[in-house]
Amino acid sequence: MAEIRVQSAPFAYGQEADLFAEGAEGAGAIVTFAGIVRPDHGLSAMEIEHYPGMTERALSAIAEDAEARWQLSGVLVIHRFGRLAPGERIMMVATAAAHRRAAFEAADFLMDYLKSRAPFWKKELRQDGADWVAAKASDEDALSRW
Template sequence: MRIRVQEEAFDLGVEANAFAEGGMANGAIVTFTGVVRDVAGGLAAMEIEHYPGMTEKAIAGIAEEARTRWHLGDVMVIHRYGRLAPGERIMMVATAAPHRKDAFEAAEYLMDYLKSRAPFWKKEVTHDGAEWVAAKDEDEDALTRW
């Protein structure tokens, strides 16, 4: 299991390739990469804050729960913090499993729980000012399927 919370950008290809080298028993590798999206053409940046130590521990707990629910060979979560511009990669999830169903479901589970339970605070900075991003009902609703 690999958990990284970092300010610096990551190379999607390098990370995916390194993760894929993990084990010969894995028949499926699923990756998801989140990108900072523009908000109606007016986003200047997304500012992400976290508490070091607490954030990694919470993400590790979410990843460990995924490992207990699905037969996984490996899990990786990379999440950035700091000031990110539209189009920059904000996070990556990767799961490896003997079979694709476990890899896909675990990746979706991780995304749903990271979105609503990982302790990050996000502020959208536009040309008109800045506003903290509030929790969304649809993100909470997504957890009910698990």
């Protein structure tokens, strides 16, 4: 069963990866990924909003889809919300499977979903103002391969 966490608090990537690996009994492969607020020029912070309850349900549904498609033995999705500074971790995905290809593909699928369809709204804060982050065609293209 997938573990989904939507939280404002930072997380310790190495610790989360270790805990996930310890619980991934029978797995032959584990893939982890962390997304980080890019230190773009002029970006002072990013604000991420979501609707509690709806977000967790949507992430659980896509994690269950990944588990079924790739016969995963474990899934972890952590996504933060609130005000994040450049260099801070936004999210983490971990997948466990019998074989590496399944673990990699499932992690890639989950990351594509989080980037394009997960119910989060992101605003970039700069010294000269703030802008909501718009959907990118490249993100939709990446998701369409699944």
